[in-house]
Amino acid sequence: GESVGLHLPTLSVQEGDNSIINCAYSNSASDYFIWYKQESGKGPQFIIDIRSNMDKRQGQRVTVLLNKTVKHLSLQIAATQPGDSAVYFCAETSMEYGNKLVFGAGTILRVKS
């Protein structure tokens, strides 16, 4: 079936360090990708997006990298803070998905103070 990043790893980082969260996607035709952050008891919060005609996009303290050759997406968080602790999901979509987002299983980020 459809899948993006089936594993649910946990990443533990020290406060102030940089974090890198990885995601493998399965559909080579996917052309739009989004990273979401979900805190306990809340819905997914949009972090950053990237289209397939780009390799890199930067936001405030976050950078998304897209490697279409190996179908890999990563989210880099600079100077990780305790408030960054959450589950992070990557999501992909394409014309054939018709605006449907296909989500990965998620990565738990734990920030140690």
Add this chain to the structure above:
Amino acid sequence: EAGVTQSPTHLIKTRGQQATLRCSPISGHTSVYWYQQALGLGLQFLLWYDEGEERNRGNFPPRFSGRQFPNYSSELNVNALELEDSALYLCASSLGQLNQPQHFGDGTRLSIL
């Protein structure tokens, strides 16, 4: 700017009953999406409505249905509830074009007893 709002926050039903969940999109957004987040299954796409029409449907049985009203708000209806329907139901909204960021509400927690 108000975000996506969903009601109720929690809903408790018994098997065989019917549930109605409601969603108000961000002002200016014409597309509304419904996703199911069940424990261990991640986020699964249910439905996409735009300009009052159903545009895409996920792999769910017909007892999951919905509609979008002229003011772009939406309802998700689940008939003949089953135990496995217990999940967090998330609504998202976006501008109507393809490949636009989807912004989520905090969901309705549906529990089936």
